[in-house]
Amino acid sequence: MSEAHPILRVRDLTVELQSAASRRKVLDSVSLDLHADEVLGIIGESGSGKTVLSRAMVNWVSRPLEMTSGQIFYHGEDLRQMPVRQLQVLRGRKISYIGADPTSALDPTLPIGHQIVEKLKSVEPGISEADARKRVIETLQAVRIPSAAERFNEFPFQFSGGMMQRVMIVDALVTSPDLLVADNITQPLDVTVAAQILRLLRDLQAEYRTAILFVSSLLGVVNDIADKVLVLANGRVVERQSMQGILQSPEHEYTRHLVRDMPRIWEAQSEVPAVRARVNSNHGREAILSVRDVSRTYATKDRSRLFGKQYVQAVRGVSFDVYKGDSLGIVGESGCGKSSLSRLLSRLEEPDSGKILFKGQDVGGLRGTALLNLRRGFQLLLQDPYNSIPSHLTIGRTVAEPLIIHGGRSKAEIREKVAETMAEVGLGPELAHSLPVGLSAGQRQRVNIARAMVLEPELLILDETLSALDQVEQAKLLGLFEKLQVRHGMTYIYISHDLGMVRRVCSRVAVMYLGRVVELAGNGTTFFNPGHPYTRALLSAVPAIEHRPYDAATYLLEGEPPNPINIPPGCSFRTRCPFAFGRCAKDEPTLLARGSGDLAACHLAEGGMPAPGMSPAGLHDLNPVPALRSGTGA
Template sequence: MTETVDAVQLDTGWKAAQGEPLLKVENLIKHFPVRGGMFGSKQHVRAVDGVSFEVRPGETLGLVGESGCGKSTTGRMLVRLLEPTSGKITFEGQDITHARRGQLQRLRSDMQIIFQDPYSSLNPRHTVGTIVGMPLKVNNINPPGGVKKRVQELLELVGLNPEHYNRFPHEFSGGQRQRIGIARSLALRPKIIVADEPVSALDVSIQAQVINLLRDLQRDLNLAFVFIAHDLAVVRHFSQRVAVMYLGKIVEIGPREQIYNRPAHPYTKALLSAVPDATRLGESVGRIRLQGDVPTPINPPSGCRFRTRCWKAQDICATQEPALSVKETGSLAACHFPENAVLIEN
């Protein structure tokens, strides 16, 4: 456990010049109980198993990984939609890990979440005006000029027609609904937004519209983001720093250029080389093909969790869990045999 804390300090030291972190996560753990095993003994899905990172004001941290790696669970714990099993979440120096009602309400005006599915995350019986104005109403905020005026400003901000105030969600397309969700998350002028796969349900052309919108908002409002996605190209486009997760742990974290151009962890490298790239027509040289599937998080492999699919694995990988430490390439990676070659020359 001390190892992970060290890693945080390393990460902190590296960025000390840029001021206090807005959000700090230390050794965050979430285990979900499940029935199983012989005699119905109690087991746990170790969804998130010791995750530490920081987000500074106005920056985006991208969380990438395959399904089941714990990225969404992490996001939900950050905004406290899930109660962490253990660990610590600090927001602006305040411990919010187990915040209760009053504190949580204040917190949620600073911290918002955007969901993946623009169909199930909006109440179909409410008008857009009600949906976007709800955060103001819940928090008893009466903006100058009234709620309606503020909502219309927000709709305009996200590129929707303010006259559509009285329409219902079903009258909008998927991309427009996602904009409604974004407008709602901005209503309380948050400092940080957790975006959980905000574009993966959308068509490619609409995806780009929403990504551009989020980038403009970040620039104009100095928002910080935790951007959760499985699409590596989208994350690269949106995040200054990137954390790669595998089976509930961060295997590598660092600035975008290092993660994408000089990945240290074999998993990062394999993930990058698996992305079909339209710029590499029919090319297949130097591609890494991982074998098999991700193991179950109920009973993850001993030592390094990636070792069962890793082509570099040796005996030590099964016995000793590698800690996050600074690698030659400059990022923090948890690997006994890190890569050190440049993957992409820019």
């Protein structure tokens, strides 16, 4: 039960952005209450004021932002009136904050455990070094970091993004705070790690009775953790309800818009129009890109041996075809090899073995002018909408850059083509002479899209291109990609951890694990009858507002994939698979046919779902989840 008096009470909080010419309200008269055993979700699209609100909760707002009115009460004390020194002690000990970028939150030159110990000793001066170390290791164990005592002495670069987010949770919880502000902490993480973090927060909140203010731009994520929800739009609270009330009977039009735009994966009424309209059979279709047994290994320094090397097997024997006018999704956890594969597909790197054929031509053997000419046909769009655009060039000049490099057009023709392309992707002509400063993340991605489209490519490779955007911006850009596909016959490869987006737009899906493709199937098969337990584990972790047919209690993975330097023998997924049996430790499964064009690398799929023309092997009892019925025909 919640306490009668809230831990946090905010009344009529207003924050303004000051500039030389004007003042603009970023938050406008925001009020909220948060109790001891409660998780309050804050939802809204980019620019709604979520992050400013989360920082205001710890009195962490600085110029050009200014809190101009309102009160923030913590246990009845107004934080805005509290002396700075008292506030600093309180903020480190009883009020904790976790941001969205864990990789830059700690000093990269010091071991993580030592940094957290120093923080603990600074807020609890009386604690001994030994006791501080013991408490930090116990908290590292509580957030399920394996070999916590050994990893205590490791540096931030030795941790993955998901593990670093766990470290930041330790940093926040080691002082046993009663208020935790979590600002978009799952946004940069893949679905399984994000689901682990959410489950971990729920467990820790129940144990410590910590009140959590959970900020996110994704409604499905908030649905997985929040008790109550506050909806922000343009800096104002437009609705506050229970999570169930938000989903079943949203009152404000903006909230209804958020619920409507949330991708549906399994609901029968979900039509998935972009997928439904495509041809399901690949028989007789032209392959625009063919990948044949491609592998890539990276040599890295072995710190345990002088001059020693160790080898990371990033991509291992990958093969598939991408058909003209198709949309292929490539999914998997961080570290599964998706981005390494994208660099190979876009010819930024060459494979150690195997071939990549673009329209029948081996791209690996091309150099100089031949390679430059080939690049007209395919373009790569990356994740970061900020660092991928030069800040010193106007938007028009940035979009024109590929045309200038490839030559063959007059200045007038280039200006005309740039204006036409900018208009097609939704960028106004007034932006052509502006610098990118001040553009939103969605606008910046439109600049990236325009820069790629200006060469009229046939294939676009999108490597987590939409992952940094909120669901509203994602929906807008997905609509744009669908229009471009219809208008120009575009072919797409979506590399993503967002399975909701993949469900909406991709006709086929390749699932990667530890550098291998472990399943390759049509959209409907992937989401309603997957043949690999890893695919089902990914689906059990999808943030959704609908019922998940794959139970997280059975499928949700703990920890992370094995080290790609030391891949276990047999099936590489067996160390995390809930259904592994003796053969899995000895024989590595290969991709076998399950149906028309559907493949899975699993010994269970081999027995329970035979190739066409083969009789069933009677392994249906071992198949952990029966096939689901798709309502889409996709």
